[in-house]
Amino acid sequence: MDGEGSGQRQDERGLFALAVARVDLPPAIKDPTQPPAALSPDRLPMVSRRAPAAKRVRDRLVHAQAQAASAVQLEVDRGGAFLLVPVLLCAGAAIYFALYVEPGWMPLASLFFLFAAVTWMAREVAPAKYLALAALLLLGGALLGKVETWRADTKVIGGEITTRLTGRVETIEARENGRVRLTLTVMATERPKLRYQPDRVRLTARSVPKGLEPGAVVTGLARLAAPLGPLRPGSYDFAFESYLDGIGATGFFLKGPEVVGETATAPLGARFQAWIEAHRIDLAGRIRSHITGPEGEIAAALVAGVRGGIPEDVNETLRITGLAHVLSISGLHMALVAGVVIGSLRLGFAAFPGFASRHPVRKYAAIGALVALAAYLLISGSQVAAERSFLMIAVMLVALLFDRAALTMRNLAIAALIIVVLSPHEVVGPSFQMSFAATAALVSA
Known part of the structure; x- marks a missing residue:
């Protein structure tokens, strides 16, 4: 019994014993009579530590990779990856315009099609799929920029030339120095007739016929030149914006233009645009009649988007103080209009508690704000910054109609996505970047 029990205990100890590496020790260590102090360092056993260190580094890398993959998958499951779609598209468009x-x-x-195929083939491999998709979105942004450039297809005049030009008036802007700047749709040129005739021009005249209205056809001897580029490296590029606005030449009338046609002969779209422009000018005139001086000009700029009458010293003061952007109708003005309309409508509905308790008055207020913003966009001249701000706020108001949170990163991403699809060149402008950066900071705070 004792032998059997001792054998069983020995087997159990053998099963759970630790495997100890045997190292051949030098003779000095095997001799118990020799003191350890007599050993020299070069006679100690050599034990390699490189393999355990490399294994630890490899394990840490594998662990970090697993954590990163888990975090990425979590963001994808939450829908956070959608926020990167407009960012990558904007980056692709910016790269295209910087070439x-x-x-x-x-x-x-x-x-684009190559990376689309790579994305499809790597759809089961997470890292490769995400990298290929990011490259695909970058190329998509570049393609959007290419499409916008092709769509503009602005005919830019090659050099300076004097010709008799006939065109339809699009906008009339009175300047502070008494001159008038006209934007014309070119209908014909003669003496000489331009073979590469621009479609739209922007000309300055010392005087215009009394009662000249948008939509009228005028003719006159004009000096044309290509739009100016940046005045210094890295500064504002007038030629870039003019090309995408369809302006193929700028210049001035050598002699005041004469009216040769009326608005009634214009196409329907041109007549509607002329009607809107005429109401803008009338509204600006009414504001100036009640508020005189530079204050009236600033009020006309804030309401109707007519900025030509602001004195140069006031403009310079605003530039120095960093407030010149306030005169450009953008997010601040659109937000104020939407806030005033929504607040007024909600206050009016609150006066009728029975109606307000039975109907979704918040949605009614959002619809009213959308209508007011659309009207303000038209009456302010539909500038690019105003269109961008309108889209941003419209996305948030539509979210309210579907009982969703208005101010979210997803709505901001949707607005950016719409803008980069419709007008990719906006991503390289400071107005777009500041608007979305400030809004993103406020939402994420």
């Missing part, structure tokens, strides 16, 4: 050489359709389209 020194215009890329052709074939390279961009080939790369």
Whole structure:
């Protein structure tokens, strides 16, 4: 019994014993009579520590990779990856407009379809799929920029020339120095007749016929030149904006233009635009009649978007103080209009408690704000900054109609996505960048 029990205990100890590596010790260590102090360092056993350190580093890398993959998958499941879609599209558009050489359709389209195929083939491999999708979105942004450039297709005059120009008046802007700036849709040129005739021009005249209205057809001897580029490296590029606005030439009338046609002969779209422009001018005139001086000009700029009458010293003061952007109708003005309309309507509905308790008055107020914003966009001239701000606020108001939170990062991403699709060149402007950066900071705070 004792032998059997002792054998069983020995087997159990053997099963759970630790495996100890045997190391051949030097003779000095095997001799118990020799003191340890007599050993020299070069006679100690060599134990390699490189393998355990490399294994620890490898394990840490694998662990970090697993954590990163888990975090990415969590964001994808939460829908956070959608926020990167407009960011990558904007980055692609910015890269396209920053290139020194215009890329052709074939390279961009080939790369786009190539990465689309790579994204499809790597759909089961998370890291490769996300990298390919990011490259695909960057190329998509570049393609959007290419499409916008192709869509503009502005005919820019090659040099300075004097010609008799006939065109339809789009906008009339009175300047502070007494001159008038006209934006014209070119209908014909003669003496000489331009073979590469621009479609739209912006000309300054010393005087215009009395009662001149948008939509009228005028003719006159004009000096034309290509739009100016940046005055210094890295400054504002007038030619870039003019090209995308369809302005192929700028200049001035050598002699005041004469009216040769009426608005009634214009196409329907031109007549509607002329009607809106006439109401803008009338509204600005009414404001100036009640508020005189520079204050009236600033009020006309804030309400009707007519900024030509602001004195130059006032403009310079606003530039120095960093407040010049306040005169440009953008997010601040749109938000004020929407807030005033929503607040007024909610206050009015609150006066009728029975109606307010039975109906979704918040949605009614949002619809009223949308209508007011659309009217303000038209009456203010539909500038690019105003259109962008209108889209941003419209997305948030539509979210209210569907009982969703208005001010969220997803709504901001949707607004950015719409803008980069409709007008990709906006992403390189400071107005777009400041608007979305400030809104994103407020939402995430």
